[in-house]
Structures are given as structure tokens and as C-alpha cells.
Amino acid sequence: MGDRAQDNRLRRRAFRPALTVPFLAALCALASGLGLAQAGRSAPPELAGEAVRSTKAAFRRPADTPFPGTNPFSPEKEALGKALFFDPRLSRSGSVSCATCHNPSLGWTDGLPRAVGFGMEILPRRTPQVRNLAWAAAFQWDGRADSLEMQARMPITAPAEMNMTMDLVIARLKAAPGYAPLFRAAFAGDDPLNAGNLLAALATYERTLVSPRAPFDRWIEGDEAAIGPDAKQGFALFIGKAGCSACHSGWRFTDDSFHDIGLAVTEDVGRGAFAPPSVTAMQHAFKTPSLRELRMQGPYMHDGQLPDLDAVLEHYARGGEKRPSLSFEMKPLELAADERRALVAFLQTLKAEPVPVALPHLP
Structure with missing residues (x-):
């Protein structure tokens, strides 16, 4: 257990920023408030205000695209x-x-x-x-x-x-x-x-290839009509009971880290090929993909082994195959049929209207 804990600390320190206690509390507050709203009840006053605003801010699109000083934009x-x-x-x-x-x-x-x-x-x-x-x-x-x-x-x-x-x-x-x-x-x-x-x-x-604004972005910015009640319930599950935001965090819905999510093992060990053998958590670990512009028809995962969203949700509900490198975020959970539908409805709100791309004239 000590080695496993050390592996997880190394992964968090090396590849993603730590989630602060206030931010986690705000996530819980927003998830609880949204869940109460779906049940037709009002959220308690303590769930409103700054907690909700700070949580939504964590998923707000940035105003500008960054370019490194060594390769500035022109x-x-x-x-x-x-x-x-x-x-x-x-x-x-x-x-x-x-x-x-x-x-x-x-x-x-x-x-x-x-x-x-x-x-x-x-x-x-x-x-x-x-x-x-x-x-x-x-x-x-x-x-x-x-x-x-x-x-x-x-x-x-x-x-x-x-x-x-x-x-x-x-x-x-x-x-x-x-x-x-x-x-x-x-x-x-x-x-x-x-x-x-x-x-x-x-x-x-x-x-410069940046996803256009999606319905979710308009909701985050204050347009309550931008997404439906089912999608709001799905977001509450996403950041709450289902725990998806533990890895799919921020406006891009990825922590830019690497996780073994318990897929069927192949010869491809992912990040494990570039990490010290002692870092068990990196064996069979692959980068968390962004959920923006998710292809709803699949296939999914780094090798396309899960054919559709039903298979993905079932995989996460089971918690993945148990092995020493399995990410500590992977835990079995019960997801009812209506909860699965709500999660899919939320994922749909991350898709924007496609923007035509003019093909360049090649020299």
C-alpha cells in the first residue's frame, strides 16, 4: 500500500495540478445543488453564491489562446x-x-x-x-x-x-x-x-485549432436555457456521484495526466514505457482524452477497444480490471438507466456546431 500511495503521489505531482480543498468543496456544493434542482427542490442558501460561481469558473473557456515565447504567433x-x-x-x-x-x-x-x-x-x-x-x-x-x-x-x-x-x-x-x-x-x-x-x-x-463555443459554454457563462434539465442532471453526476471530473477536469475536460483505467491488457503499456519501473501507477496508463467534441458513435479509448458509449459507461460502472497499476479514481458504482442517459445528454452539450475549414492553396 505504501508503494502504491507513492506511485499516485508521483503521478499527481508530475502531471497535473492538485485540486484544492475549496475547489472540491465547491464541486460538491454545485453537484448537490444541481441534484436538488432536478428533484424539484431549492438548494440551500449555502450552496449558492460564491461556491457555484467558483465551480463554474473552473469549466469556463479561457479568453485567449496561449503561444510559447519561443514560438510566438504570427x-x-x-x-x-x-x-x-x-x-x-x-x-x-x-x-x-x-x-x-x-x-x-x-x-x-x-x-x-x-x-x-x-x-x-x-x-x-x-x-x-x-x-x-x-x-x-x-x-x-x-x-x-x-x-x-x-x-x-x-x-x-x-x-x-x-x-x-x-x-x-x-x-x-x-x-x-x-x-x-x-x-x-x-x-x-x-x-x-x-x-x-x-x-x-x-x-x-x-x-489555432480550438473548439468553438458549445451549449455547455453558454450555460457556464450564465444562459440557463442553453442546456436542458437532463444535461444539468448529467453534469451533477459528472462532478458528483460518477466522479468523472476527477480526471476529466477543466474547460478541456482532461487533467493531462495518465491513468490505468483497467482496460483489457495488451502489449502496449502506454506511459509505462517511459516511466521508471518502480512507478507502478504508470503501467498501462494512457493520457486522459478531452471530452470536447466527443464522437458520440465511438469507438473509444486509446486503442478503440470499446465500441460505443454504452460500453464505456458499463466499463466505468464495473470499475475496470483490478491490478496493481489501476488508477485509484477507478471505483465500481451503480448507474441507473436514467443516470446514464443524463450523462450522455451532458456530453452532447460539449459539441459545437462545426466550422467550415477552407483548404489552403498548396505551393
């Missing part, structure tokens, strides 16, 4: 990054771009149980979401990249994915005359068309 860099994101010349076959797997028409993913790589090879993991990553603290399902710039290189150079070298990518772009002026407009220096600037431009464009 419209020219965004335009270059967008062209690169949609350009299949970044792959060895010349037929696969970043947008092939992160397709805006499919919610910036591919809709497949698992990604398809070079030579039509089925990869072991699903294509992750690419939106709202400007706020992320770790990247990839196993967190092996600590910046979007680092992450941008990985699929390009992975033999099983785009199967390229950065030298060959740069040679191809230099052979396309239209790219040189785009790089000169976005970056200073005598020879701006280089690998570092390519990755910086891709990361800049990806940071």
Missing part, C-alpha cells in the same frame, strides 16, 4: 503551418498529410478504431484529437512529447506513419518554389526553410 506562421498540415509531400508516399488522419470533416480525427499508417498498416492506437492542444502539458497517448513542436516531428519521421526524414521533407519543399516566400514571410534568417521552422509553423497552426 498570421504568416499560421498560414505556412496550415499549408504544411494539408500537404501530402510531408509523407514518403506523397499521398498522406497530417490532415489525412486529422480530418476536419471527421472532427479532426479519422473516425477509425485504430489509425492506418504507411503501407496501409493498422497501427496499435487510435488517432488522437488535435484540437485545444495549445493548453496541453503532454502529447501523444503516452506523453512522450512535451511540446507541440516535438510532437509534430514524430508522425512525419515514424516509419509506421509518414515514414520520412526531415532532410527529405526539406528537399521536397525547396523543390516547390512557392514555399520559399512563405518561409521568408514567417521567419527571419538567411535560410528560413529548415526543419526547425517547419515544426514551429505546424505547431503554430495546430495551436
